[in-house]
Amino acid sequence: MLSYVLRRLAWSTATLFVMSLLVFAGVYAIGNPVDLLINPQADQAEIARATALLGLDRPLWEQYWLFFCGALGGDLGISFAASVPAITLILERMPATLELALTAMLIAITLGIPLGLLAGLRPRSWLARSIMALSTLGFALPTFWVGLMLIMVFSVQLGWLPTTGRGATVDVFGIPLSIFTADGLRHLLLPATTLALFKLALLIRLARAGTQDAMLQDYVRYARAKGLSERAVVRSHVLPNILIPIVTVAGLELGSLIAFAIVTETVFAWPGMGKLLIDSINVLDRPVIVAYLLATVCLFILINLLVDLLYAVLDPRVQAGDTQ
Amino acid sequence: MTAASAPANILAAQYGRDRIALVAFWLLMALFCAAIAAPWIAPQNPYDLAQLDILDAKLAPGATSSTGLSYWLGTDDQGRDMLSAILYGLRISIAVGIASTVLALGLGLTAGLIAARAGGWIDGLIMRVVDLQLSFPAILVALILLALTGQGIDRIILALVVVQWAYYARTVRAAALVEMRKEYVDAAVCMGVGNARILLRHVLPNVLPPVMVVATVQIAQAIALEATLSFLGLGLPITEPSLGLLIANGYAHLLSGKYWISFFPGLALLVTIVAINLVGDRMRDLLNPRLR
Numbered sequence: 347m348l349s350y351v352l353r354r355l356a357w358s359t360a361t362l363f364v365m366s367l368l369v370f371a372g373v374y375a376i377g378n379p380v381d382l383l384i385n386p387q388a389d390q391a392e393i394a395r396a397t398a399l400l401g402l403d404r405p406l407w408e409q410y411w412l413f414f415c416g417a418l419g420g421d422l423g424i425s426f427a428a429s430v431p432a433i434t435l436i437l438e439r440m441p442a443t444l445e446l447a448l449t450a451m452l453i454a455i456t457l458g459i460p461l462g463l464l465a466g467l468r469p470r471s472w473l474a475r476s477i478m479a480l481s482t483l484g485f486a487l488p489t490f491w492v493g494l495m496l497i498m499v500f501s502v503q504l505g506w507l508p509t510t511g512r513g514a515t516v517d518v519f520g521i522p523l524s525i526f527t528a529d530g531l532r533h534l535l536l537p538a539t540t541l542a543l544f545k546l547a548l549l550i551r552l553a554r555a556g557t558q559d560a561m562l563q564d565y566v567r568y569a570r571a572k573g574l575s576e577r578a579v580v581r582s583h584v585l586p587n588i589l590i591p592i593v594t595v596a597g598l599e600l601g602s603l604i605a606f607a608i609v610t611e612t613v614f615a616w617p618g619m620g621k622l623l624i625d626s627i628n629v630l631d632r633p634v635i636v637a638y639l640l641a642t643v644c645l646f647i648l649i650n651l652l653v654d655l656l657y658a659v660l661d662p663r664v665q666a667g668d669t670q
Numbered sequence: 671m672t673a674a675s676a677p678a679n680i681l682a683a684q685y686g687r688d689r690i691a692l693v694a695f696w697l698l699m700a701l702f703c704a705a706i707a708a709p710w711i712a713p714q715n716p717y718d719l720a721q722l723d724i725l726d727a728k729l730a731p732g733a734t735s736s737t738g739l740s741y742w743l744g745t746d747d748q749g750r751d752m753l754s755a756i757l758y759g760l761r762i763s764i765a766v767g768i769a770s771t772v773l774a775l776g777l778g779l780t781a782g783l784i785a786a787r788a789g790g791w792i793d794g795l796i797m798r799v800v801d802l803q804l805s806f807p808a809i810l811v812a813l814i815l816l817a818l819t820g821q822g823i824d825r826i827i828l829a830l831v832v833v834q835w836a837y838y839a840r841t842v843r844a845a846a847l848v849e850m851r852k853e854y855v856d857a858a859v860c861m862g863v864g865n866a867r868i869l870l871r872h873v874l875p876n877v878l879p880p881v882m883v884v885a886t887v888q889i890a891q892a893i894a895l896e897a898t899l900s901f902l903g904l905g906l907p908i909t910e911p912s913l914g915l916l917i918a919n920g921y922a923h924l925l926s927g928k929y930w931i932s933f934f935p936g937l938a939l940l941v942t943i944v945a946i947n948l949v950g951d952r953m954r955d956l957l958n959p960r961l962r
Binding site: 361364369372482483485486487488489490491495497498501502509601602605608609612613623627628635639643646647650 | 802805806807809810813814817818890894897898901902903904914917921924925929932933936939940943944947948951
C-alpha cells in the first residue's frame with residue numbers, strides 16, 4: 347500500500363510540474379506581453395527597459411524558474427484588468443464554483459442512483475425504457491443549450507425562476523454561500539440542474555449496469571433463498587455493491603463538473619471561476635488565466651489522487667494490478 | 671464482390687430491425703445532404719450583406735419580407751433568414767466535426783499501433799502522455815488551446831484533434847495488444863513479414879472496425895464541443911458561424927422573448943447530435959460480439 351501511495355504521489359507531482367511547464371510555455375512564450383502593456387509609440391529603448399523590468403530578457407529557463415518560485419509562494423502575478431493579485435480573484439470566485447459543482451453532483455447522485463436501480467431491476471418495463479431514453483438525451487444534449495432552454499421556459503415564459511446571477515448569499519465560516527437562502531436556492535436551481543444533467547445520465551447507466559450485474563450474482567440468489575423480501579435484497583445486498591464504482595466515478599467526475607461549470611456559469615452569469623476565466627480570456631488578462639489554470643490543475647490532481655487512494659482502499663485488487 | 675457485400679447486407683438488414691435507429695439514419699442522411707447542398711437550397715446567402723435587409727430584422731417565424739421571401743424560421747437581428755443561416759451553420763459544424771474526428775483517429779491509430787508494437791520506453795512515453803491528457807476534461811484542454819492560439823477554423827480543428835487523439839490511442843493500443851497475441855501474427859512473424867507490414871496489413875484491419883464505431887459517436891461529441899466553444903466565443907470567428915455561434919447570437923434576444931434566433935439553430939444541433947448517437951449506438955450493439 348505504501349509503495350502504491352508513494353508512486354501515486356510521485357505521478358501527481360510530475361503531472362503538476364509538467365502542467366506548470368506547459369502553462370508557462372503556452373502563456374508566456376507565445377506572444378510578447380510587452381506589446382500589450384506598453385504604449386504603441388514607445389521607442390526601442392523604452393521597449394528594452396520594459397522587457398528588462400518584466401525579466402523577459404533573461405533566458406527562458408531562468409524566467410521559468412522565477413515563475414515557478416513565485417507560484418510556490420502563491421504569487422501568480424497581478425491581474426491586468428482588476429489590479430489585484432490574480433490568485434486573490436480566483437480564490438474569491440472559487441466558493442461559487444464549488445457550490446455549483448457540488449450541488450450538481452448531489453442532484454445527479456440523489457436522482458441517478460434510484461433511477462438507475464429502477465431501470466436495472468426491470469430492464470424491459472416502459473419505465474426503464476423512459477429512464478434510459480432520458481439518459482441518452484442527457485448524454486447528447488449540449489450543456490449550454492439545455493441552460494438556454496431552461497431559462498427560456500422557466501424564466502422567460504413561466505417567470506418562476508430568476509435568469510442569471512447568484513442571488514442572496516450568507517457567510518458560512520466566512521465563505522459566501524447561496525444554498526442557505528431561499529433567494530440563493532432559486533438562483534442555484536437552474537444552473538445546478540443544467541450542470542447535473544450529463545452526470546445524471548452517466549450515473550443512471552452505471553447504476554443500471556451495476557444492478558443488472560448484481561442481480562445475477564450468487565449472493566442475491568442466496569439472499570432470496572433464505573426468504574428475504576425483494577426490497578431487503580435490494581437494500582442490503584444490491585445497493586452496497588453498486589455503490590463502490592458509483593462513489594469512485596462521482597469523485598472523478600467532480601473535476602469535470604468544475605471544468606464544465608465554465609459553460610454553465612457563462613450561460614447563467616454565475617459569478618464563479620469559470621465565468622472569470624472566460625472574461626479574462628476575452629480581455630487577455632494573462633495572470634488570471636494562468637492562475638485559473640494552475641488552481642484547476644491542482645484541484646484536479648488532488649481529486650484524482652484522493653479518488654485513486656480511496657479506490658485502492660475499497661478494492662485491494664487495484665494495488666496488485668497497478669504494476670502491470 | 672458478393673463475399674464483400676454479403677456481410678454488409680446482413681448488417682443492413684439487422685440494422686433496420688430497430689425502427690428508431692432506421693429513422694435516425696435517414697434523418698442523418700437528410701441533414702448531411704442539406705449541409706452539403708446548403709449553397710444551392712438555402713433561400714438566401716446569409717453572409718452576403720447585399721442580400722440582407724435590416725428592416726427585416728427580428729421577424730417572427732413565418733413572416734414575409736418586403737421582397738416576398740418567406741422567413742419560415744424567422745430572422746436574426748441583422749435581418750438574416752434563420753433557415754439559411756442554419757443550413758450554412760450545419761455545413762460548418764458537420765465539416766469541423768468530421769475533419770477533426772478523422773484526423774484524431776489517424777493520429778490515435780498511429781500512436782496506438784506504434785506503442786503496442788514498440789513496447790518499452792516508447793510505449794511508456796506515449797501512454798504517459800495519454801494518461802496525462804485524459805486526466806483533464808476535453809473542454810478544459812480545448813479552451814486552454816484556443817485561448818492560447820486564438821480563433822479560426824484550423825485552430826478549432828487542431829484543438830478538437832488534440833482532445834480526441836489520446837482516447838483513440840489508448841483504445842487502439844489495448845485492441846492491438848490483444849490482436850498481437852493471436853496466432854496469425856506469430857505466423858506472419860515466422861514468415862519473415864516486416865513490422866510495418868504486420869501492423870498495417872494484419873493488425874490494423876482487425877483493430878479498425880470497433881474503433882470506427884467509437885469514432886461515429888465521437889463526431890457528435892466533436893460537434894457538441896465545437897458548438898460549446900463557439901458559444902463561449904472561443905471557437906469559430908464571426909465570418910464562419912457554426913450552429914454554436916448562431917445560438918450565442920440569439921442568446922441576448924432570448925430574454926426578450928425572441929426565442930427563434932437561438933431555438934432553431936439549437937434544435938438543428940440537437941437533432942444532428944442525437945441522430946449520430948442513435949446510429950452509432952445501434953452500430954456498436956450490432957458489432958459487439960458480447961451482445962449477440
